[in-house]
Amino acid sequence: MMQKIVECVPNFSEGRRPEVVQxxxxxxxxxxxxxxxDFSSDADHNRSVVTFVAPPETVGDAAFAGIAKASELIxxxxxxxxxxxxxxxxxxxxxxxxxxxxxxxxxIAKKLGQRVGDELGIPVYLYEKAATRPExxxxxxxxxxxxxxxxxxxxxxxxxxxxxxxxxxxxxxxTAIGARQFLIAFNVYLNTDNVAIAKKxxxxxxxxxxxLRYVKAMGLEVDGKAQVSMNLTDFTGTPIFRVVxxxxxxxxxxxxxxxxxxxxxxIPQQALIDAAVWYLQLDGFSPEQVLExxxxxx
Amino acid sequence: MMQKIVECVPNFSEGRRPEVVQxxxxxxxxxxxxxxxDFSSDADHNRSVVTFVAPPETVGDAAFAGIAKASELIxxxxxxxxxxxxxxxxxxxxxxxxxxxxxxxxxIAKKLGQRVGDELGIPVYLYEKAATRPExxxxxxxxxxxxxxxxxxxxxxxxxxxxxxxxxxxxxxxTAIGARQFLIAFNVYLNTDNVAIAKKxxxxxxxxxxxLRYVKAMGLEVDGKAQVSMNLTDFTGTPIFRVVxxxxxxxxxxxxxxxxxxxxxxIPQQALIDAAVWYLQLDGFSPEQVLExxxxxx
Numbered sequence: 242m243m244q245k246i247v248e249c250v251p252n253f254s255e256g257r258r259p260e261v262v263q264x265x266x267x268x269x270x271x272x273x274x275x276x277x278x279d280f281s282s283d284a285d286h287n288r289s290v291v292t293f294v295a296p297p298e299t300v301g302d303a304a305f306a307g308i309a310k311a312s313e314l315i316x317x318x319x320x321x322x323x324x325x326x327x328x329x330x331x332x333x334x335x336x337x338x339x340x341x342x343x344x345x346x347x348x349i350a351k352k353l354g355q356r357v358g359d360e361l362g363i364p365v366y367l368y369e370k371a372a373t374r375p376e377x378x379x380x381x382x383x384x385x386x387x388x389x390x391x392x393x394x395x396x397x398x399x400x401x402x403x404x405x406x407x408x409x410x411x412x413x414x415x416t417a418i419g420a421r422q423f424l425i426a427f428n429v430y431l432n433t434d435n436v437a438i439a440k441k442x443x444x445x446x447x448x449x450x451x452x453l454r455y456v457k458a459m460g461l462e463v464d465g466k467a468q469v470s471m472n473l474t475d476f477t478g479t480p481i482f483r484v485v486x487x488x489x490x491x492x493x494x495x496x497x498x499x500x501x502x503x504x505x506x507x508i509p510q511q512a513l514i515d516a517a518v519w520y521l522q523l524d525g526f527s528p529e530q531v532l533e534x535x536x537x538x539x
Numbered sequence: 540m541m542q543k544i545v546e547c548v549p550n551f552s553e554g555r556r557p558e559v560v561q562x563x564x565x566x567x568x569x570x571x572x573x574x575x576x577d578f579s580s581d582a583d584h585n586r587s588v589v590t591f592v593a594p595p596e597t598v599g600d601a602a603f604a605g606i607a608k609a610s611e612l613i614x615x616x617x618x619x620x621x622x623x624x625x626x627x628x629x630x631x632x633x634x635x636x637x638x639x640x641x642x643x644x645x646x647i648a649k650k651l652g653q654r655v656g657d658e659l660g661i662p663v664y665l666y667e668k669a670a671t672r673p674e675x676x677x678x679x680x681x682x683x684x685x686x687x688x689x690x691x692x693x694x695x696x697x698x699x700x701x702x703x704x705x706x707x708x709x710x711x712x713x714t715a716i717g718a719r720q721f722l723i724a725f726n727v728y729l730n731t732d733n734v735a736i737a738k739k740x741x742x743x744x745x746x747x748x749x750x751l752r753y754v755k756a757m758g759l760e761v762d763g764k765a766q767v768s769m770n771l772t773d774f775t776g777t778p779i780f781r782v783v784x785x786x787x788x789x790x791x792x793x794x795x796x797x798x799x800x801x802x803x804x805x806i807p808q809q810a811l812i813d814a815a816v817w818y819l820q821l822d823g824f825s826p827e828q829v830l831e832x833x834x835x836x837x
Contacts, residue, residue: 501822
């Protein structure tokens, strides 16, 4: 059995006081089984993003510890910044990495939402895969009006009624808690400087242009090369190899090819192994055949 | 930092008394950081193969514990079996898996060889990448004559002088200790039942036929399909994707294609990730971008 892993990427409305961010990170890291992979602050946005992983049994506790600490230290009535926000902990998504399903992550999100509402008195909206209403799947809808707008309407507008907690905002504001797939930032460079081709290909492959369901894409110029810049929002639904081969075919139609590709940030092992299995035509492959997967758990 | 891992696959000359094999496995497993992945016995060969992994710091100690226990429990003067053999621990290779080099494994083999020679009084021959003479790289050369033949010539034939330990065999016989790459057992099925094509392709891709350096291959029929059956003896030198694409091209010359491929047993993660990176043209990819590689060590 492989070690089970959930990723959590809470965003906090503090990007100017490092000591505050550090206290939040410390509260998260103190929970059993947690490994903080990264955290970074943006002073203009006045916002910090923490990335951590933990087993499904404790990942919710760690998120709760961070949310509780942020509610103590951040006062939304004083917050100014360039990024839309509605709470001290603005958003808290859970992402299945290994040995856990999306349903597991939805359960973790709901359990945490209940606790945050009950114990901290913070209004919680479930979003993305954990959403209880279709219009709440999209975070931008949930956060519309931001802290000040939601504070003024939450008690009176039924569309604003939170999933958990009081219909009343304190200094910690409101928090969106949810579950989503791992987001892969992936770019394809063409062997041409003709950006018009990258733009056409971007439109062809992206969901909004009639293309692949879990692809956001646009064409642009980077260092004198035409690039198709993408976010792959669910690599289990639209695998990376299918995106690459579709771009390869579209590019060939214009007489160009793929020069190289690049990955920005992290990728789950599974996304790369899926590509290897597909290209190598490895029928009957089992993850248990990867030697490293035998090394953890029991 | 990733967790460092060395694999060790000692072969013991006992395949009929499970209680003896279990005691050897227990001695190995008792060493700090060891994880026994598998062990299996063959009664006809009267031989057992143990596969375990451990950090570079303790993998040699674990092998020593197994060799010491085998030398207590196995008497080569009484051993009969269908597989060539020369010692209670017949062969003990170290294989780099993660965060260690082949040179590291050669060092581990030499240090263990010294200890086995000095403390257990067993003649040790270094083989494969750890060999001190070119003619000892090949295990079959080292083991020629088997237990009885080596016992009778070791003191008088300079070609038989061991690298460590006395030039004299006791009941534990002699042991070959070395370092080698991970061996991948990999088969390619063609979409034809014409075995002659698989045989021609096998000859074209294998090293002995003028093909790729670290490939052993032959064509045969499996379940009515033509199969190219291979051992890839060094996937860092001859990567799996290059083998597949060469077979694809050779097959096309006969008007056939690859129907599927299969992996027998285990594969290091790196071999699959190398394939994904090559096919996806992921220039600038770093193993640190694999999320799971962030989870261990530090």
